[in-house]
Amino acid sequence: MALKVKLLQYTPEPEKLISAAAKLCYSSSGVDDIMENLTEEGVEKFLNMLMSFGHQSPIEHVSFTFGVEGVSRSLTHQLVRHRLASYSQQSQRYVKLEQFEYIIPPAIENDEVAKELFIKSMEESQKSYDEIVHRLKLKYIENGMKEKAAEKKAIEDARYVFPNACETKIVFTMNARTLLNFFHHRCCDRAQWEIREMANEMVKQVKEVAPILFKAAGPSCVAGPCPEGAMCCGKVQEMRELYLKNKL
Numbered sequence: 001m002a003l004k005v006k007l008l009q010y011t012p013e014p015e016k017l018i019s020a021a022a023k024l025c026y027s028s029s030g031v032d033d034i035m036e037n038l039t040e041e042g043v044e045k046f047l048n049m050l051m052s053f054g055h056q057s058p059i060e061h062v063s064f065t066f067g068v069e070g071v072s073r074s075l076t077h078q079l080v081r082h083r084l085a086s087y088s089q090q091s092q093r094y095v096k097l098e099q100f101e102y103i104i105p106p107a108i109e110n111d112e113v114a115k116e117l118f119i120k121s122m123e124e125s126q127k128s129y130d131e132i133v134h135r136l137k138l139k140y141i142e143n144g145m146k147e148k149a150a151e152k153k154a155i156e157d158a159r160y161v162f163p164n165a166c167e168t169k170i171v172f173t174m175n176a177r178t179l180l181n182f183f184h185h186r187c188c189d190r191a192q193w194e195i196r197e198m199a200n201e202m203v204k205q206v207k208e209v210a211p212i213l214f215k216a217a218g219p220s221c222v223a224g225p226c227p228e229g230a231m232c233c234g235k236v237q238e239m240r241e242l243y244l245k246n247k248l
């Protein structure tokens with residue numbers, strides 16, 4: 001299955017809510033008054049000012065939930081390193097994989113011999129999994145377990161043979177501050193191709209619903225200097241063109 005990234009839900013009127021929350025810090029008015037009196041131009045002006053100060057705590061009030069399919073366990077392992085987020089991932093413990101799907105990295109896809117080796121290894125994993133499930137299940141049934149419980153217990157250990165390439169599905173929620181930090185790391189040229197592809201798709205979708213908030217979303221070098229030092233890719237101008245001018 002190809003990569004599928006979908007913005008499932010987000011806080012309604014995210015930019016207005018952030019402006020109202022931030023405005024409250026400096027205003028003698030009540031929340032209702034502030035919400036009622038915020039115009040579109042006011043929101044844009046205030047949000048631009050807020051972002052230029054780097055005053056980021058008000059942007060934590062809005063969250064974005066994504067559903068992602070067609071990615072590898074390598075990707076989700078990198079994704080869940082972002083601690084300030086919430087995740088729900090398809091379990092290999094509870095879902096028996098009759099024929100597991102896998103992600104083939106493009107460099108392997110484009111090399112005939114590498115691809116053959118890769119696929120062979122995937123097939124061997126599946127074969128070992130099936131055999132281990134079968135053996136353990138029989139043993140557990142012999143020891144008095146019911147068939148369903150025996151299978152569940154068998155698959156939770158058999159899954160250890162599965163590779164990082166194994167395809168998975170995940171739903172996750174990040175607030176806007178976490179998202180910007182996520183984009184800084186994962187849209188960067190140094191991030192791996194798969195998570196970068198997903199992050200770029202996320203950038204496109206959040207820009208559609210909150211264009212001011214995510215105006216400079218992308219790798220760190222889009223909004224400021226590159227933090228990578230000697231590892232800098234040297235493509236700062238190209239990156240700015242790509243992300244600031246929505247050419248992704």
Ligand SMILES: Cc1cc2nc3c(=O)[nH]c(=O)nc-3n(C[C@H](O)[C@H](O)[C@H](O)COP(=O)(O)OP(=O)(O)OC[C@H]3O[C@@H](n4cnc5c(N)ncnc54)[C@H](O)[C@@H]3O)c2cc1C
Pocket residue numbers: 081082083084085178181185186190191192
């Ligand atoms: C190109 C690349 C290569 C990488 N290579 C490796 C690697 O080889 N090995 C490896 O282990 N990881 C690696 N990582 C993962 C990386 O180190 C981070 O774990 C990951 O990017 C999550 O970033 P984060 O901590 O900023 O995000 P989050 O966990 O979402 O945290 C967001 C921010 O909150 C603050 N914060 C969160 N938790 C704490 C805390 N406990 N104490 C203080 N402040 C906190 C920090 O300011 C942090 O930036 C790599 C990442 C990238 C992009």
